[in-house]
Amino acid sequence: MSVTLVQNADIIATMDDDGTEITAGSILFEDGVIRALGPMSTLSAWRDKADTVIDASGTVITPGLVNTHHHMFQTLTRAVPAGIDASLFVWLQSLYPIWSRYRPEDVFVSAQAALAELLLTGCTLTSDHHYVYPDGVRLEDTIAAAETLGMRLHATRGSMSIGESKGGLPPDSLVEDEANILDDTIRVIDAFHDPSPGAMVRIGVAPCSPFSVSRDLMRDSAALARDKTVRLHTHLAENIEDVDYSLEKFGCRPGEYAEQLGWVGEDVWHTHCVQLDPSEVKRFAETGTKVAHCPGSNGRLGSGIAPIKAMRAAGVSVGLGVDGAASNDSSQVLLEARQALLFQRALHGADGFQAREALRLATRGGAEVLGWESCGYLAPGMRADLVLWDRSGLAALGVWDPIAALVLCAGIRPRDVFIDGRRVVEEGRLHGVDLADIHRRANESLRRLMA
Numbered sequence: 267m268s269v270t271l272v273q274n275a276d277i278i279a280t281m282d283d284d285g286t287e288i289t290a291g292s293i294l295f296e297d298g299v300i301r302a303l304g305p306m307s308t309l310s311a312w313r314d315k316a317d318t319v320i321d322a323s324g325t326v327i328t329p330g331l332v333n334t335h336h337h338m339f340q341t342l343t344r345a346v347p348a349g350i351d352a353s354l355f356v357w358l359q360s361l362y363p364i365w366s367r368y369r370p371e372d373v374f375v376s377a378q379a380a381l382a383e384l385l386l387t388g389c390t391l392t393s394d395h396h397y398v399y400p401d402g403v404r405l406e407d408t409i410a411a412a413e414t415l416g417m418r419l420h421a422t423r424g425s426m427s428i429g430e431s432k433g434g435l436p437p438d439s440l441v442e443d444e445a446n447i448l449d450d451t452i453r454v455i456d457a458f459h460d461p462s463p464g465a466m467v468r469i470g471v472a473p474c475s476p477f478s479v480s481r482d483l484m485r486d487s488a489a490l491a492r493d494k495t496v497r498l499h500t501h502l503a504e505n506i507e508d509v510d511y512s513l514e515k516f517g518c519r520p521g522e523y524a525e526q527l528g529w530v531g532e533d534v535w536h537t538h539c540v541q542l543d544p545s546e547v548k549r550f551a552e553t554g555t556k557v558a559h560c561p562g563s564n565g566r567l568g569s570g571i572a573p574i575k576a577m578r579a580a581g582v583s584v585g586l587g588v589d590g591a592a593s594n595d596s597s598q599v600l601l602e603a604r605q606a607l608l609f610q611r612a613l614h615g616a617d618g619f620q621a622r623e624a625l626r627l628a629t630r631g632g633a634e635v636l637g638w639e640s641c642g643y644l645a646p647g648m649r650a651d652l653v654l655w656d657r658s659g660l661a662a663l664g665v666w667d668p669i670a671a672l673v674l675c676a677g678i679r680p681r682d683v684f685i686d687g688r689r690v691v692e693e694g695r696l697h698g699v700d701l702a703d704i705h706r707r708a709n710e711s712l713r714r715l716m717a
Contacts, residue, residue, distance in 0.1 A: 330390025332632025335587025397424025
């Protein structure tokens with residue numbers, strides 16, 4: 267058994283029920299689990315007993331950040347000219363032809379690049395929504411990438427089954443047979459899903475969206491997820507075109523359509539939900555349905571501002587998502603927290619959304635959305651997923667409130683990052699992977715895709 271003591275932190279933001287903040291704080295963890303935390307004086311006896319003692323002077327400690335929505339394969343398609351100034355549907359149609367040329371090695375290195383960016387900016391648990399499977403691509407290409415970096419991953423088996431010839435948005439070359447989708451979903455759940463508290467990989471069921479899969483696949487996917495006791499995930503009510511499509515094709519709003527097909531409940535999280543109306547927000551709260559808020563992507567695509575303040579007031583669980591790097595061009599959860607704060611204040615005034623509230627969305631809120639009960643806040647018995655934020659850089663110069671500054675002052679970076687008690691980032695550098703090699707292989711893929 268390995269015992270680690272992290273001591274002398276300037277302040278620890280635990281994100282527990284009481285919002286406890288510990289000055290001159292220390293954390294003790296053993297075999298990936300937090301055993302104790304408190305003021306440095308209360309844990310000083312462990313200095314001579316711990317296997318590893320780490321000085322956290324000059325840092326703020328928080329739980330690891332949680333990303334509730336991503337498309338990591340999109341990292342190789344940032345700032346594609348045809349989609350830079352496009353709204354959602356046009357943006358998608360400009361990118362589908364590129365994604366149809368992906369190979370397994372492209373997905374693997376794209377995911378590695380996304381995961382490296384997440385880790386180096388303080389994220390310890392991420393979901394991924396993968397829904398394109400050309401040329402032998404499989405979900406395990408992404409899972410293998412996460413294993414190389416030691417990242418907790420909630421991988422979701424996405425799918426598209428309604429192509430252009432049947433009235434859908436994606437090209438026919440990117441859709442799959444629905445029976446094959448369900449069979450492969452069962453395969454990856456059986457092979458990779460781990461429900462244990464210390465899991466490194468879990469699987470979810472994630473038809474891409476109501477405009478790319480059939481009513482039957484939505485319903486069958488929900489039944490399959492519940493039979494396997496895994497979570498359900500999809501895009502919903504992302505912009506006004508999304509709502510108009512639902513009204514035209516299904517005769518109802520997106521929230522009602524989701525409920526008709528079994529897509530509400532404690533085990534469901536929807537992404538975006540920018541255009542939910544008050545009745546849909548109320549129904550989500552009543553059923554425990556959760557939301558992944560992606561403010562950067564929503565702003566980039568001109569989709570609007572999700573009613574996050576209203577959702578939280580109603581009791582809806584909300585976390586943050588960076589979304590795909592093709593619609594955000596970044597994979598940094600803390601930037602999403604800042605953007606969420608700014609958007610809500612633009613709507614509700616300077617006191618309409620608090621910095622610590624935004625930080626909670628980025629940590630505990632995200633863990634609640636993904637259903638990882640052992641992650642998201644710092645307390646005895648929780649997994650040792652934590653970030654030591656460096657206060658020595660220019661971004662933190664002049665700061666009076668070091669916790670609020672994490673959200674308000676763009677550019678504060680982690681010094682060290684721990685996942686399950688293992689240090690995966692040390693002094694701002696990744697452990698166990700060669701970043702230069704990721705760059706080299708990503709550029710090889712990029713040259714072929716651009717050609």
